[in-house]
Amino acid sequence: MAQWASLSEAVAAHIHDGDLVALEGFTHLIPFAAGHEIIRQGRCNLSLVRMTPDLIYDQLIGAGCAARLTFSWGGNPGVGSLHRFRDAVERDWPVPLAIEERSHSDLANAYVAGAANLPFAVLRAYAGSSYEQASPHIRSIHCPFTGERLAATPSVRPDVAVIHAQKADRQGNVLLWGILGVQKEAVLAARHAVVTVEERVESLDAPPNACILPAWVVDAVCLVPGGAAPSYAHGYYDRDNAFYRRWDAISRDRERFCAWLKQSVLDTANFTEYQRVQEEWCRKEALR
Amino acid sequence: MTPGYTSDEIMTVSAARMLRNGAICFVGIGLPSTAANLARLLHAPDAVLIYESGPIGAKPSVLPLSIGDGNLAETADTVVSTPEIFRYWLQGGRVDVGFLGAAQLDRYANINTTVIGDYHRPKVRLPGAGGAPEISTAAKEVLIIVKQSRRSFVKQLDFITSAGFLTGGDARERAGIQGRGPVAVITDLCILRPDPESRELTVTTIHPGASREQIRLNTGWDIRFSPDCIETAPPAAQELEALRALQARTAAAHGVVEISS
Numbered sequence: 127m128a129q130w131a132s133l134s135e136a137v138a139a140h141i142h143d144g145d146l147v148a149l150e151g152f153t154h155l156i157p158f159a160a161g162h163e164i165i166r167q168g169r170c171n172l173s174l175v176r177m178t179p180d181l182i183y184d185q186l187i188g189a190g191c192a193a194r195l196t197f198s199w200g201g202n203p204g205v206g207s208l209h210r211f212r213d214a215v216e217r218d219w220p221v222p223l224a225i226e227e228r229s230h231s232d233l234a235n236a237y238v239a240g241a242a243n244l245p246f247a248v249l250r251a252y253a254g255s256s257y258e259q260a261s262p263h264i265r266s267i268h269c270p271f272t273g274e275r276l277a278a279t280p281s282v283r284p285d286v287a288v289i290h291a292q293k294a295d296r297q298g299n300v301l302l303w304g305i306l307g308v309q310k311e312a313v314l315a316a317r318h319a320v321v322t323v324e325e326r327v328e329s330l331d332a333p334p335n336a337c338i339l340p341a342w343v344v345d346a347v348c349l350v351p352g353g354a355a356p357s358y359a360h361g362y363y364d365r366d367n368a369f370y371r372r373w374d375a376i377s378r379d380r381e382r383f384c385a386w387l388k389q390s391v392l393d394t395a396n397f398t399e400y401q402r403v404q405e406e407w408c409r410k411e412a413l414r
Numbered sequence: 415m416t417p418g419y420t421s422d423e424i425m426t427v428s429a430a431r432m433l434r435n436g437a438i439c440f441v442g443i444g445l446p447s448t449a450a451n452l453a454r455l456l457h458a459p460d461a462v463l464i465y466e467s468g469p470i471g472a473k474p475s476v477l478p479l480s481i482g483d484g485n486l487a488e489t490a491d492t493v494v495s496t497p498e499i500f501r502y503w504l505q506g507g508r509v510d511v512g513f514l515g516a517a518q519l520d521r522y523a524n525i526n527t528t529v530i531g532d533y534h535r536p537k538v539r540l541p542g543a544g545g546a547p548e549i550s551t552a553a554k555e556v557l558i559i560v561k562q563s564r565r566s567f568v569k570q571l572d573f574i575t576s577a578g579f580l581t582g583g584d585a586r587e588r589a590g591i592q593g594r595g596p597v598a599v600i601t602d603l604c605i606l607r608p609d610p611e612s613r614e615l616t617v618t619t620i621h622p623g624a625s626r627e628q629i630r631l632n633t634g635w636d637i638r639f640s641p642d643c644i645e646t647a648p649p650a651a652q653e654l655e656a657l658r659a660l661q662a663r664t665a666a667a668h669g670v671v672e673i674s675s
Contacts, residue, residue, distance in 0.1 A: 152467050152496055153482025177496070201541030203480035204443065208541075215539045227528075229543035230466055231500040238497045250505055253551045254524075254577025254589045257543070260533045275590065305467045305482045306495045360484050367479050367668050 128298025128321075128341040133353075134396065136320045136346035137163045141172075141286050148175040148237075148284040148316060149182060152307025153203060154360060156182050157290040159353035159397040160322055165189045166391060175282055177233050177308060178203070181356065181373050184210040185391070187223060188383050196226040196282070198233040205370050209377040219380065226263055232279050237308045239281035240315025251277040287316035290354040291339075292361060293330060294323045298341035301330045304360030306337055313339055322350040324362050350397055369404075372411070417623055419649050421602035422561075424621045426452060426657060427649040429513075429559040429600040438462045439511040440504060440549050443481040445559045446513035448660070449600075451477060455656045464503060466545040468493045476667040477660065500545070504552045512553030512593070514546055514576070516560045518568050521614050521635050522585075523558060523578030523596040525550065526571045533573060543575055550576035555597045562601035568634040579613035586613070603629050605646060614638060619646040 131139070141147060141164055149157050161182040164172075173194040176183055181202065186192055188210030200211050214223035228236065235247035248267060258264050267278040289309040291302035300321050302309060313319040321339070326349050332338055341347075352359075356366035376386045390407070394400045419427075429449035433439060435458040441450045443465075451474060454461050463472045467482035471491030478486055487493045494503070503509065517540050518526040525546060531537030550556050556578075560566055578596050579586045586595050599606040599615055603624040606615040617629060617639045630637055649657075 153480045154467070154484070154487075197542065199541050199544035200539070203482075204478075212539045216536060227542055229547045230496070230545040231505065231548040234497040234500050238501070249501075249548075250552065250592075251548055253547075253591045254574065254580050254586065255543075255547045256528070256533070256574045257547070260573070304484065304487050305469070305493060307467065307482070308496050310495065311497055358484055360487065365480065365483065370479075 128344040128347045130298060130326075131346045131348055133159060133163050133322060133348040133350055134167070136348050137167055140318050140320050140345055141169060143169055144171045145285040146173040146175065146283070147286050147288065148282065148312045149288040150176060150307055150309050150312040151290060151354065151357060152177060152305055153180070153365075154305040154307065154358055155290045155302060155309070155354050156180055156357035157288050157322055157353060158182050158355060158357065159350045160288045160290070160320065161186055162391045162397065162400060165191060165387070175284060177230060179208060179211055181208070181370065184208040184373070184377055185387070187211050187214050188220070188377065189387055189391070190220040192223060193221065194224045194226070196228065196233070198228045198230045202370060202374060204367070205374050209374070210383060213380070227257070227261060228263075228279065229257070232264070232277070233282070234308055234311075236279055236282045237311035237315050240283045241311045244281055246278050246280050248276050248278055282315055284312065284316040286318045286320060287312040288320045289313060290322045290350075290359070292323065292359060293325045293327050294321065294347045295327055295330050298344055298347045299330060300339040300344060300347065301332050302337050310337060310339065313343060318345045319343060320346045320348070322348045322353040324351050324353070324359050352401060353397060355401070417648065419654055421621065421624070423654060423657060424646065424649055425559065425561070425600055425602040427653045428605055428621070428646055429557065430456060430653070432557050432598055432600065433458050433461055433511060433513070436460045437510045438464065438508060439513055440464045440466070440509045440545070440553055442514045442546070442549070443478065445515050446557070448477055449559055450513050452653075452657050452660060455660065456653060464499065464509065466496065466499055468496055468499050470494065470499075470503065475663065477664040479668050500548065504545075504548060507552065509549075509553045510555070512549035512556045514549060514556060514558050516558055516566065518566055518571055519558065519560060519578065519599070520568060520571050522580060522582050523599060523608065523615055524571055524574045524580060525558070525576040525578065526573050528573040528575045530572055546576040550578070550595070551591045551593050553593050555594045558596055558599045560599065560601055562603045562629070562632045564632060564634050567632065579608060582613045583611070603632060609638070616640045617643055619644050621646045622648050
C-alpha cells in the first residue's frame with residue numbers, strides 16, 4: 127500500500143545497489159527528480175531499463191550509477207547524441223556499461239509481458255535486421271498453430287519502477303494523462319513502485335477509463351512539483367527544450383559534466399535546491 | 415541564377431508530395447515529421463499522422479522537437495499508450511506509410527542507425543533502433559528522407575537496423591517481410607526509387623541545379639540513373655510559403671532555427 131514519503135526516504139527504502147530499475151516516461155513525465163536522488167544517494171551497479179535513456183540516464187550513467195543498460199533509442203531527442211552514454215559504451219567511462227539493445231516495439235512488448243507475468247514477449251520484429259545476430263536476447267519461436275516464425279524476447283521485470291505523474295490523492299492512488307508511454311506496464315511489471323507527483327489532491331475526479339494506478343500497486347508516493355523537468359508534465363509545465371540543447375555542451379566534455387553534476391546534484395540537498403542552482407546557472411550563461 | 419529555395423527545401427517539399435491524402439502515416443521525428451506535416455498543410459489534409467509516443471491523428475501547429483511533445487497529444491484524435499501504438503496500430507497492419515529518416519543507407523535502402531564499426535566495440539555509437547525496424551516491415555510501404563553524402567550513402571553498412579530490400583531481388587519477400595518496403599528515397603539532390611527487378615535504388619528525378627556528377631560524388635557506390643530520369647518539379651510558391659511559415663512558427667515556439675535531427 128502506498129505510503130506518502132519524502133523522495134529521499136523513498137529512494138533509500140526501495141532502491142538498492144545492484145537493483146534492476148526502470149525510470150520510465152516517454153519524453154513526457156520523465157522522473158528527473160528521482161533520478162537525481164538516486165545519484166545523490168550514491169547508488170551503484172544498477173541495471174537500468176528505459177526505452178529512451180534521454181538525459182536522465184545520461185546523467186545516471188555519467189555519475190557512475192549504472193553497470194548495465196537495456197534501451198531502445200539512445201539519443202538526445204531533437205538535438206543529437208547522448209554523450210555520457212556514448213562515452214561509457216565507446217570508452218568505458220566512468221565505468222564499463224553493458225548494453226542490451228531492443229527496438230521500441232520489442233521493449234514495449236517486453237514490459238507488457240512482464241506486467242502479464244509472462245517470461246517472454248512474442249511479436250513480429252527485427253525481420254531482416256542485424257539485431258538477431260548481435261543480441262543473444264533476441265530469439266525466435268514458431269507458432270504452435272501455424273508454424274509461423276516470430277520474434278521472442280525476454281520480458282522486463284524490474285525490481286523497482288519509478289515514474290512521475292500529475293496527481294495522487296491522500297490514499298496514494300495515482301492519476302496520469304497525456305502521453306502515457308509504458309509507465310503503467312512498468313509499474314505492473316515491477317516488484318516495487320515509487321511515484322513522484324505534481325500535486326496531492328483530496329479527490330482525483332477522474333472519468334472512468336482514466337489511467338489510474340491504485341494505491342495498492344504503489345509503494346511510495348512523493349510530492350515533487352516540477353519533478354519531471356526538464357521534460358514536461360501535461361497541464362503543468364512545458365518541456366525545457368533549451369535545457370535539452372544546453373545539455374549537449376554540458377555533457378560533451380567530462381570535466382564540464384562533472385562540474386555540472388557536483389554543483390547541481392551532488393552539492394544540492396533536494397530537487398528544490400537543484401532548481402535554484404539551475405536558475406542561477408541559466409542567468410550566468412545568459413550573461414556570458 | 416539562384417533558384418529562390420534551398421536544397422533542404424526542395425528535399426522537404428518533394429518528400430511531402432509523396433504522401434497522398436488520406437494515407438495513414440507512421441511518422442519519424444525530424445525530417446519525416448517536417449515533410450508529413452507540410453503534406454498535411456498542402457494537399458493531404460486528411461492524412462492521419464501517427465507518432466510512436468501514442469498520438470493518432472496528430473495535427474501539430476508547430477513541428478515537434480521531440481517525438482512526444484505535448485502539442486502532438488493536444489491535437490490528436492486520440493492518444494494511446496506506447497505498447498498499444500506498436501501492438502494494435504503498427505503490428506496490427508493499420509499503417510499505410512512509414513516515413514523514416516536514416517543515418518546511413520545502402521543501395522538496397524537498408525538503414526543503419528545503430529553503430530559505425532563493430533557492434534561490440536563501436537567506433538561511433540548511434541542512437542539505435544527506436545521504432546524503425548518494425549515500421550520498415552509492418553507499414554504497407556516506406557518513404558525515406560535523408561541528406562545525401564558519402565557519409566550517409568555508403569557501399570557497405572556495418573549494421574542493418576531496419577530492412578530495406580536486404581541483398582536485393584526478392585530477398586525481402588524471402589525473409590518473410592510483409593510490407594512492400596521503400597518506394598522512394600528523397601534527398602537534397604534527387605529522388606531514388608527501387609528498380610522493379612533488382613530493387614537497387616535508382617535515381618529517377620534530379621533536383622534543378624543538382625548534377626549527375628554531384629550525385630555520384632555524394633554516393634558511396636556506383637549509383638545508377640534511370641534511363642527515364644527527369645528533373646524534379648521545383649517547389650511552387652505556395653509550397654515554399656507553407657514550409658517557411660511552418661518553420662517560422664516552430665522557431666518562435668521552440669526558440670530554434672531548424673529542426674533537423
